[in-house]
Amino acid sequence: MSEYQFSGQKDDEKVILVIRQSPWVFFYPGLIVILVIALYLAFFYFFQNKGFAFYSAMATLIIVVYIISRTWFVWWSQVYLITSDRVLSVEQKGWFDRSMSESNLENILFINHEVKGPVQTMFNFGNVxxxxxxxxxxxxxxxxxxxxxxxxxxxxxxxxxxTGNIASVHESTDKKEEKVVLR
Known part of the structure; x- marks a missing residue:
């Protein structure tokens, strides 16, 4: 994965892993799109006015395209990197809202991952x-x-x-969560 390059990368820094969110983040926006289309079909069924049908179809199309394009843009623009020197988090929160955080590997004190709920458990995704x-x-x-x-x-x-540090893994019993403490 070392062929991946990014702005601000140091000369001797190698990219170990590039991570994106699971495609399952499209699930809830997909449900909203289905709901919007179902509402359009219900309105079309009850109000069979051709003028109303055209304008409501255009409004539905605009809403659906907006939801799909925004969700895809946020998903595509949000990336997490693990390099030979640091971890970076580039979070896209909307069309014009982006934040970037980073930490050197030697500054990491604690790492845990969590998988919450049946959907995340079935499809093996969660938070780190x-x-x-x-x-x-x-x-x-x-x-x-x-x-x-x-x-x-x-x-x-x-x-x-x-750094040569040794990590120990602690597993929490009340949640499906593992914790790693670096010493």
Whole structure:
């Protein structure tokens, strides 16, 4: 994966893993699209006025295209990177709202992943939380990533290679959650 390059990449920095959110994040927007289309069909059935049908079809089309394009744009623009030196989180929250957080591997104090609910459990996606010293926010969060355990282990492996620290894994019994504390 070292052929992947990004703006701000250091000369000797290699990309280990590029992570995007699971495609299952399209599930709820997909339900909204189905609901909008169902409402259109219901209105069309009850109000069979040709003028109303045309304008309501155009409004429905605009709403559906907006929901699909915005969801895809946010999904495509949101990326998480694990490199040989750091972890980066580029979060797209809307058309014009983006934030980027990063932490050096040697500053990572704590990593855990969580898989909540039946949908995330069945389709193996969840969140990876990284607590690091020097991060403005409380923690970096990789949200809705596929196979969060493997992502967590890749971060631990990269951190071990960079610093030589040994990680210990703690498993929580009340949630399906594993925690890794780096020493």
């Amino acid at each position: 939380r990284i607590r690091a010293s020097g991060v403005v926010e409380d923690e970096l969060v990789f949200t809705n990533v596929y196979n969060p355990y493997e992502v967590q282990q890749e971060i631990v492996k990269a951190q071990k290679e960079k």
